[in-house]
Amino acid sequence: MASRSFTALPEPFVILTPRLVVIPTPIAVHVTSYRTLYAELYANAGFCRMGFGERFLVRNWNDDETRDMIETRDIQRSWEKRSLGDFAVGLRPQPKSGSSGADPQQDPFPSVSMLAGDELKEFMGPDLTRLEEIQWVGYSGIRDATITSLPAREEGDAPYPDWLEMVEIRYGVSPAFWGKSIAQEASDAVMQWAIREKGVKRFIAATERDNQRSGRLLQKLGFVHSGTNYWKEPLELEWEMRRGRILGKVTFVLKVVNSISHSVGNALVPQYPVKHSAVKVVSDVASGAGLISLLFFSSTVQSEFGALGAGSMSATNTLGFGAIVTVILVPLKLVLSGWHFYELTLDGAGDTRSAAILSEVSNLTSYASRNSYAVSVNDEDPDTLLVAVAVKAACEDASSGLQVVETCVGFA
Numbered sequence: 257m258a259s260r261s262f263t264a265l266p267e268p269f270v271i272l273t274p275r276l277v278v279i280p281t282p283i284a285v286h287v288t289s290y291r292t293l294y295a296e297l298y299a300n301a302g303f304c305r306m307g308f309g310e311r312f313l314v315r316n317w318n319d320d321e322t323r324d325m326i327e328t329r330d331i332q333r334s335w336e337k338r339s340l341g342d343f344a345v346g347l348r349p350q351p352k353s354g355s356s357g358a359d360p361q362q363d364p365f366p367s368v369s370m371l372a373g374d375e376l377k378e379f380m381g382p383d384l385t386r387l388e389e390i391q392w393v394g395y396s397g398i399r400d401a402t403i404t405s406l407p408a409r410e411e412g413d414a415p416y417p418d419w420l421e422m423v424e425i426r427y428g429v430s431p432a433f434w435g436k437s438i439a440q441e442a443s444d445a446v447m448q449w450a451i452r453e454k455g456v457k458r459f460i461a462a463t464e465r466d467n468q469r470s471g472r473l474l475q476k477l478g479f480v481h482s483g484t485n486y487w488k489e490p491l492e493l494e495w496e497m498r499r500g501r502i503l504g505k506v507t508f509v510l511k512v513v514n515s516i517s518h519s520v521g522n523a524l525v526p527q528y529p530v531k532h533s534a535v536k537v538v539s540d541v542a543s544g545a546g547l548i549s550l551l552f553f554s555s556t557v558q559s560e561f562g563a564l565g566a567g568s569m570s571a572t573n574t575l576g577f578g579a580i581v582t583v584i585l586v587p588l589k590l591v592l593s594g595w596h597f598y599e600l601t602l603d604g605a606g607d608t609r610s611a612a613i614l615s616e617v618s619n620l621t622s623y624a625s626r627n628s629y630a631v632s633v634n635d636e637d638p639d640t641l642l643v644a645v646a647v648k649a650a651c652e653d654a655s656s657g658l659q660v661v662e663t664c665v666g667f668a
């Protein structure tokens with residue numbers, strides 16, 4: 257590849273995001289301008305104190321020492337052992353306006369993409385000359401924490417989960433570029449790559465307790481406080497993000513939109529509620545409890561609890577736990593729906609009754625959706641997970657469609 261071989265990277269690639277180039281260090285270690293940036297970060301007292309705590313001493317490495325550090329601490333320990341590790345992060349070269357008559361606004365890589373093979377060769381230039389010209393701004397990496405940063409297990413410690421659930425994320429950005437969400441954009445791309453290409457199931461992280469900037473960044477990436485104590489560092493906070501949490505964010509938004517449209521629909525059409533007063537009370541309590549548990553255990557709300565310092569309230573996989581709590585209510589709700597159907601049979605036909613029947617059928621599809629949701633956030637197998645997500649989407653579509661029909665019938 258461009259007169260170089262990257263032994264720790266059998267199939268060289270780079271990741272492009274809308275603003276950034278994200279390059280595995282087995283390639284970037286050969287780029288002098290990146291090594292210079294890396295050495296500058298570790299020689300910066302403010303950067304090191306923020307990232308690694310008061311006890312960390314700044315390093316003043318020359319170029320050979322920097323290369324050596326990257327070789328031994330990242331390439332040999334991570335890339336060669338697990339085929340993942342740090343990535344150099346630089347600003348994407350802007351297309352030169354008017355150079356070839358092409359539209360300078362036209363972006364050949366509008367979203368996250370990967371380059372390999374001939375495209376990569378061209379991107380890097382002969383002997384990596386084009387990489388030398390990139391403005392490097394930081395790094396973002398993932399590593400198997402069990403063989404890199406974690407202390408040895410002691411007697412009485414529970415064994416670590418599988419390493420694919422112990423993938424630590426780390427990042428650092430040159431202070432001149434803080435506040436532009438660069439670490440977020442780069443880390444998001446690296447994590448997506450790790451999920452897709454390496455099957456990573458859970459990311460973990462540790463931050464200094466007073467590193468609120470890094471904590472906020474982790475929350476933006478979907479992390480919550482884990483309550484674990486893997487690193488046994490009292491001055492640090494531990495975090496985690498499970499693969500399912502990305503799904504959880506989408507689900508949270510859908511759930512809120514769904515609840516609002518349901519309430520609006522109910523307000524618009526005449527209601528035919530359960531008549532039996534005791535059954536009605538149980539029905540109201542069950543609906544409230546289901547909604548509260550779904551929202552409370554959502555990744556979005558859990559992130560806020562993490563922000564308030566109540567992370568120890570979280571179960572290890574809050575999303576999965578919350579989904580199961582909701583599913584536990586389903587048998588009760590089935591009984592309540594059955595009772596409502598029974599009451600509806602006692603009355604004469606009419607549009608209000610038809611709307612109520614449609615509403616209950618819509619409820620039945622939403623119970624099926626909840627079961628699929630619980631499977632999707634707890635399932636580790638990507639194939640069956642896809643089936644659960646598809647069933648959930650179909651049920652939600654059916655439920656929403658029935659609610660629209662219910663509203664139309666109620667108005668008729």
Ligand SMILES: CC(C)(COP(=O)(O)OP(=O)(O)OC[C@H]1O[C@@H](n2cnc3c(N)ncnc32)[C@H](O)[C@@H]1OP(=O)(O)O)[C@@H](O)C(=O)NCCC(=O)NCCS
Pocket residue numbers: 303304306307308427428429430433434435436437438439440462463464467468469470472473476
């Ligand atoms: C941590 C680091 C990568 C963050 O970079 P960044 O470019 O500022 O990150 P982002 O812009 O994506 O996000 C920072 C967030 O923190 C918020 N923030 C800034 N200062 C904050 C503070 N004192 N308290 C809480 N949040 C703060 C920002 O407002 C932003 O959130 P927003 O997008 O919701 O407004 C960077 O500061 C850094 O390299 N620090 C030194 C190394 C380090 O700490 N590494 C992490 C080791 S765990």
